[in-house]
Amino acid sequence: MRILFIEDDQKTSEYVAKGLTEAGHSCDVMSDGRDGMFQAQRETYDVLIIDRMLPGLDGLSIVRSLRAARVGTPTLFLTSIGGVDDRVEGLEAGGDDYLVKPFAFSELLARVNALSRRPPVQETKTVLKVADLELDLIKREARRGGQVIELQPREFTLLEVLMRGEGRVMTKTMLLERVWDFHFDPKTSVVETHVSRLRAKIDRPFEAQLLHTVRNIGYSLHAPR
Structure with a gap:
């Protein structure tokens, strides 16, 4: 165990x-x-x-x-x-x-x-899903609508964090800690830059938007409402 x-x-x-x-x-x-x-x-x-x-x-x-x-x-x-x-x-x-x-x-x-010995509350997920977006944590592969999306390692980690927090607002501080392991604000636009690149890959080629900016707070990834 x-x-x-x-x-x-x-x-x-x-x-x-x-x-x-x-x-x-x-x-x-x-x-x-x-x-x-x-x-x-x-x-x-x-x-x-x-x-x-x-x-x-x-x-x-x-x-x-x-x-x-x-x-x-x-x-x-x-x-x-x-x-x-x-x-x-x-x-x-x-x-x-x-x-x-x-x-x-x-x-x-x-x-x-x-x-x-208690039955697990939930099975460990190896594939995360939000709407038609899938992230295979074993194959390290992203797909949307069956189409493979090429992601850089940091983009993959960023997407994983956002998908695990589906529907919740992830602040810049939270993303800096979980994706870059920064426990301080480096005063750079690294989060904004990577979110923009990620959005260009998982949203712009498709009809429905999944990655949303919550003004003055952070970002949230969720199915269309």
Whole structure:
């Protein structure tokens, strides 16, 4: 089983990762909330274990963002915030289970194994579709109306991010982080330039427009309404 553990306390992360590895699982550890969220979106995991108090982005926000992006990976909150209202808040945010620190590793392992046995909320998609636009993540190929569209690597990644966020507005900052891994604004028109090139390939040769500019906010890719 492949597990992502988002935890900023080094002793806890090392202890849990060691135990999960000894139990036969693969465990990736991220210490920053924002980086952990992007990792959970980029890679496929069987279970996520997430602390609530994290630098960059808190655990509740991570899970809410993942669920909004239709990432349904089973998620366990592992945190020192243990009040009844806190547990309810975590579950209502999209968490599947909640374990309070300090904890017994045997219980953590049992809960992780139980989560992994649940039917998946959704199958991992290898082909993204919006209207007649398709993006094959395995073949690294884009098609619209059955016609192959030649994309540069960065254009492909940009389109993937936009399609995964179908119908949602993606700000310039979000695109800079997810496509270029910039955690600051480089004060360039790199996003605008690539969106313009992408639009010329996936929209202009076709009748219906899919890629829309949301003035002063960002961009949204969705089927004609």
